[in-house]
Amino acid sequence: MARLIPSAYQPPLPRERLIRAEPPAEDRIDLDVVFVGGGPAGLAGAIELARLVKKDNEQGGGLGEVGIGVFEKAAALGEHSLSGAVVNPRAFRELFPELKDSDFPFRRAVEREAVYLLTSGRAIHLPTPPTMRNHGHYVASLCEIVRWLGTRAEELGVNIFPGFPVDSLLVDGDRVAGVRTAPSGLDRDGNPMANFSPPTDVAARATVLAEGTRGALSQAWLEWQRVPSPNPQIFALGVKEIWETKRALDRVIHTLGWPLPTDAFGGSFMYPLEPNVVALGLVVGLDYGSASLDVHELLQRMKLHPLFRPYLEGGEMVEWGAKTIPEGGYYALPERRYGNGVVLTGDAAGFVDVPSLKGIHYAMQSGMYAARAIFSALKAGDTSAAQLAAYDRAVNGSFISEDLYRTRNMRLAFHDGFYVGGIKAGLMTLTGGAFPGKRINVPKDADVAKTTDHAATFVPDNKLTFSKVDGVFKSGNATRDTIPSHLVVGKDVPTEVAAMYARMCPAAVYELADGKLRVNAPNCVDCKATDVLGPRWTPREAGSGPKYQRM
């Protein structure tokens, strides 16, 4: 068995493509504020900003019309959004004080919950850790949340542009001056076809990066501005399925242990969306030790466990999807999440609390804080870093920062394995985060050595278990085959590294054919896993990727 370090084969981020020192073109569109990404962060931010502007104008504040645009790469809002999800309604309540919880796009309140430690044949009921208690929270589909927020934003006059991926930031010195959208209608070699649509430049006084997990522009901006963080950001990959079941599920289930090896951090979930519709998935930290680990395949095996099988038997898998999650927590937050003309929000900034498995309400809340800081900056006629620093102060003084600080070392403890991590995390809970008293250092995922080993072959039964290609079909991905590849792959990838990519990628984008790496770019569902450990992801033509409906 050999060891390989993924970063040795990883190409650098193509920064020159993502950040362009060019003014917006003459035939540009002029907006005041651009949100890059129509997820919970971007939409909550756009709603809050539109309301502040409206109120200001009603009170004679004199701000006048403020052009707000939300740019989303999916063909329709929500189609690239995926989460568990059990949602803390806190940010919803703050954003919509006039509404009741029952008005929000949630499926059902969490009434019962259970945490199990799995072995290959058994499920041992564990006491629910304090961080995982979900009383007062709601099971929801992030797709539905996003569509609902989109309707609210449009009612307030926000311009929502689904099907317009942002390709690059346009910068003037160190100021973000706007964005450029991705062209569409290019053939495989990058030549325009009959239905070619050129990129459009958009000038903005402030740009909010709300790209979600492993955002390409956010990474490029942080790298370009040399904004450090105490620890590197680390990621997990989640693969999720929606099932219509014959048997009703009456509780929220989380599991630890099997089918993960002890040197991998992660767990599974199964949530009831409707009496006979469940969401289930498996999440694994990308700092795992075996090069042959395959999250999609582990999820398939997991469904055969006696805890899950009785629910799924006779049912139908109706949707499939995958997404990474930023798991680094407090110590992986960039030291500043603002600059001249720009702020970073939500998953793009890393506002996720792993011990409670929550990110949506932090994303929304950070979008709202961004909106407030930008509103003040527009009022002052100055969207420079000095003005937008108010955003960081708001986040730092809020429950976002407080929650992430309390659990600052918990995920990091698991870098040394499941059992050691479990004991340490228990001590952290008991001491309110005070143990071990200092930051646990972790390397970035791509620097963690993986052991090359052989995996047992798995043959799906096409009833309970499915291949990756079947999964991609169920994600709704109908990307045209002639699209230029949006993935930047390293040169001369050795066989064992290509094999690792093929196992890691849940969407069968990477294949090992005759010892060589073959890239099926149209399969990509934008989960960003290989961007963390291998080939880089870049924005591509509008409408590419999955079409999630209830993820």
Next chain:
Amino acid sequence: MKIAVCIKRVPDTETRIKIGGDGKAIDEAGVKFVLNPYDEYAVEEALKLKEKAGSGEVAAIALGSDAAQETIRTALAMGADRGVLLKSATPSLDPLVTARALAAELEGGGFDLILFGKLAIDDYNQAVGTMVAELLGLPSVSAVSHLELADGKGTAEREVEGGVEVVEFTLPAVLTADKGLNEPRYPALKGIMAAKKKPLEVKPVAADPGGVAVLELSLPPARKEGRIVGEGPGAVPALIDALRNEAKVL
């Protein structure tokens, strides 16, 4: 050149259709609706003709519920100049009822050309365009895959079994668009911004159920799973046997 394009809001082709509780309509919850794909060809052709003529107007007209405003906005974002929604609370199932409502709106509008998609992908009737032509007493060509206009006359090509049929007609006329007529454009950002400010008139029309009633909707039977009879030349006899005796196609 004054052109009307009649469009329809339909479920996306990739939507998984579920039949509603009453068994007579689809369950619209979670269903994504789009501009009927054949109507996209009609809108594109109208825009190209207007651009070629250098002046004129393209009006997008739809019969439907308030939700169809979004579909009209799509046509406006592509470049149509104005929209008209003939607002009807109940969905029209009878093509003749739809055709009458559209003809009443189009009558006296002074249009040189009236375009439709050749069919709507939800009901596949392929009837409304031709019916409107009949009601207005105008020449009509259906399923047009190529079009040339000059001096108040037009030549349209239709793909027919084993060949191409060429039809000459005089303007004004009613045409229905087939796939291949053009490559519809994506709405550009500027177009979407501009569409918000373009006029969209909403006119209530009387809901008349017409002569058609839905008794029952059912999904097509699930296709039987395929079977691999074997691999390589050795499998040929088994394949021939299966085709001859099971599928009975040889």
